[in-house]
Each structure stands twice: as C-alpha cells, then as structure tokens.
Amino acid sequence: MNGMRVFVWMVLAALVSGSELTAQQASGDHRAIVLHAARLLDIGSGRIVSPGEVLVEGERIVAAGSSVEHPAGAEVIDLGDATLMPGLIDAHVHLFLHPGAEDLQTVQESVPERTLIVRDNPVPGTPTGNVPAWDLSLNYIPVASPAYTPAVIAMKPQQKQFWRVLNASAITYLDLQVLFNGTPQLLGVVALDGVPIDENGDLAHSALWKTHILMPPAGRAEIIVKGPAEGVQASLVTRTVDTGPAGENDPTRPLATIVASREAPETHSRLPLISQPVASRSAADGTLVASTRPIVPAHANSSWLGDVAPVRERKLYFSEEPLDPKDPSSPTKFYITVEGEKPVQFDPRATAPNITVRQGDVEDWIIENRSTELHAFHIHQIHFILKEWNGIPLDEPYLRDTINVQYWDGHSPVYPSVRLRMDFRDPRIVGTFVYHCHLLEHEDGGMMGTIRVEASVKKQ
Numbered sequence: 001m002n003g004m005r006v007f008v009w010m011v012l013a014a015l016v017s018g019s020e021l022t023a024q025q026a027s028g029d030h031r032a033i034v035l036h037a038a039r040l041l042d043i044g045s046g047r048i049v050s051p052g053e054v055l056v057e058g059e060r061i062v063a064a065g066s067s068v069e070h071p072a073g074a075e076v077i078d079l080g081d082a083t084l085m086p087g088l089i090d091a092h093v094h095l096f097l098h099p100g101a102e103d104l105q106t107v108q109e110s111v112p113e114r115t116l117i118v119r120d121n122p123v124p125g126t127p128t129g130n131v132p133a134w135d136l137s138l139n140y141i142p143v144a145s146p147a148y149t150p151a152v153i154a155m156k157p158q159q160k161q162f163w164r165v166l167n168a169s170a171i172t173y174l175d176l177q178v179l180f181n182g183t184p185q186l187l188g189v190v191a192l193d194g195v196p197i198d199e200n201g202d203l204a205h206s207a208l209w210k211t212h213i214l215m216p217p218a219g220r221a222e223i224i225v226k227g228p229a230e231g232v233q234a235s236l237v238t239r240t241v242d243t244g245p246a247g248e249n250d251p252t253r254p255l256a257t258i259v260a261s262r263e264a265p266e267t268h269s270r271l272p273l274i275s276q277p278v279a280s281r282s283a284a285d286g287t288l289v290a291s292t293r294p295i296v297p298a299h300a301n302s303s304w305l306g307d308v309a310p311v312r313e314r315k316l317y318f319s320e321e322p323l324d325p326k327d328p329s330s331p332t333k334f335y336i337t338v339e340g341e342k343p344v345q346f347d348p349r350a351t352a353p354n355i356t357v358r359q360g361d362v363e364d365w366i367i368e369n370r371s372t373e374l375h376a377f378h379i380h381q382i383h384f385i386l387k388e389w390n391g392i393p394l395d396e397p398y399l400r401d402t403i404n405v406q407y408w409d410g411h412s413p414v415y416p417s418v419r420l421r422m423d424f425r426d427p428r429i430v431g432t433f434v435y436h437c438h439l440l441e442h443e444d445g446g447m448m449g450t451i452r453v454e455a456s457v458k459k460q
C-alpha cells in the first residue's frame, strides 16, 4: 500500500469480539452509528470506493458503500483519511519493515532480497531426550528431526543480501545464527518487528550488528547478510533456547545450507537502488524530505519514545496452573493478569477491557513471569522500548512489539521481569485490542487480555 497506511477502525473488531456495542445491544440500545472515511473496501466488487460509509445499528453492520442512509439521530463519526474494511477483521499479519523505510539509509545499495519464513509442526509421538517438541520448516521445506536435512540457500560468492525473516511458529523460539566453517558471522539487523532500527533518528547507527538473533514466535527481523566465499561450509541455524522446566525443547538445529556459487540464480526481487539525493527524516516533525545524504545528529527524531517520560506504571504477570489442582498433568490454564486482579483465562465474550489507557499517553509496563516457562509478551497496534531486563537498565534504542520474559526458577524471591515503555500516542490506535503471550497454545489457553485506548479528545 506504499506509504498509505491502511487503517482498520477497531470498532469492527469490537463488533466481532463483543464490547461496548454488545452491551448496547443487551440493553436494547439499537443506536445507529455512521462511520465516514476517505475510502472503503467493497468486498462484493473487490474495489476501493471513495468516500466510504458504514451504517452500524446495535451490534450489526446493516449497510456499507460509498454512501449509506443516515437514520435520524445517528451518530456520524468522521474517520478522515482512513480505509474502512467492513466484514473483514484485523487478521493481524505481522508486517515487515514498512514500505519506504529502506530509503532511510538502512540499506544503502540495491541488493537481492529474500523472505525466510520459519514454521513449526508437532513432532509425532512423545519426543524425549534432545528431540525437539516441534519440527521446523523453512519456506515450507521441512527440516525434520532426527535427520535435519536442511533447505538450501544459493548465493553468489560473498554476495550481500537483504533477508526478511519471520518466526511464524506456533510455539518455537528461534535464535538464528549464520555460520561459516563453524564461525558465527555478523548479521546487520536493520529492522525488528517491522520498525527500522534507526527509528530514534540516529541514522548513523542504522544497523545493529549481532552474531545471533533471538526471535520469539511472531518476531520479525530484517537483516543484511554477507554470503560465504566459494567452498566455505556455511549454514543458517537456530541455537538452543532454554525455555524453562515447563517449556518445550528447542534444541540447536540447522535450517539451511548456504551454498555459494557463481551460477546461483538471482533472487526474485532486489531492493531498489537508492539514488542521491536520498529521502531523509526532517528533525522537526518526522515527515520525509529530500536531501543529500545527511549528517544527522543522534536522536534527530524529536518524538522518540525513549525521550518521553511515562505518566504511569502498571505491572502485569504471566502465570499458569493445572485445570485440576490435584492433578499436575491435567491441562494447563494460562493467565496474564494485571497486578491486584484475580488471574482468569481470557474470555472473548467479556465486555469490559482489562486495561484502559488514554491516547496520547506513554506508560511503563512491568511484565513479570511467575511461571516456570518462557513467555513472549506481544501487543497489537503499538510498539515499545525494552527499558529494563530483570531490573538491569537496557534502554534499547529501538522498538519491538514482541519480547521474551524469562522463566521463573520456582523458588527465587524475585520474579524475572521486563520493563517496557509503551507508546499510546498514535491517534489511530483508539479502540479495543489485545495483548497476549505469542505462543499459540498459551494465548488459546487464556494468556490474553484486552486494552481499550480512549480518545484524548471527545469526537463530535
């Protein structure tokens, strides 16, 4: 959608999950709401119409099109430059780097690009020993235990490539590494969870060089990789991730052999060549302006989240318990709970949000893990900065939307935790959405909550 961010007004999701409109229905309130926006995706014709309108009565969409009836007394909400998608829910794809961000000097030349998607499947039977709980595949090529026959990535010798990597596993943590003759190679991370590393405005440090990249389920990393010379034994592997006594077994295993040859085929696509002058972010308001390759001072992004003081602090914690307290092997109930509340499994029919925040605010959230397995905290709609890990200040200069929270050993007086600086400033996030552990078994088992972002200024 090149630069235009499609916005799904969250009331449509609320209609599905049931929230305040359902409450209106329960009370017999069939109040009509007309949503007006710049565009609407007309599912029937498969076209975008402009403008777009949706008529909602009670909990139902009763009309959608370029214009709809405005019943007497209907509340008209003008959503401005948005695209309405009635009938579609926010299926919540985990997007990569937003279009155009490569222009922000993260990758300064035209290089071949490829997308690598890791998925997982349960291993049949009861895996024991060092057999993984789930087998992996790379771009649908199974790399199953115990043979672990890897996929093949063909590259021209010492070629630089841009890889967009997604951990689309249900439950498997990855710790990616590229090895040349057994030696870890530096990987240049230019984006994490769909946001460029230099989002803070520090263009001088637009790649983060690492020898391995920990990626929880749902995590995305966009990286610059330099391929091996001919004859070098090279591979892409995932390393062991210690998921805790109650966690799954994620052992070290290969994903792909990297084979360098002059005959290697071209990738399907390349990043476009960026000619001078390049686009750059204006320091004032974050918009893009043309300029020659700039020398931009660090923290040129004046709205950088890391420079904003939080208005409040909240504590949430992960915990688990067996369905039958007398039978530890009974199915597990999974919770994410706001400190002070009673742990309950997520109920999609619940009408009240677990947390209400005000759009425009920045908050610090401490997420504790009171269970003996690793969890991956994830939130929709926003990103955050990892400020502290187990009480140790980190203040990472980049954003994420998924973060691991280390498991509890079962006896330490202090639970493992992360402190996250949460950004609720974007006016487009007004509405109700979810936060959860991103291990599917855990979120399906109840480890999820809802957050309502209320508008900072009442709409007319």
Ligand SMILES: [Cu+2]
Binding pocket: 374, 375, 376, 437, 438, 439, 442, 443, 447
């Ligand atoms: Cu979890």
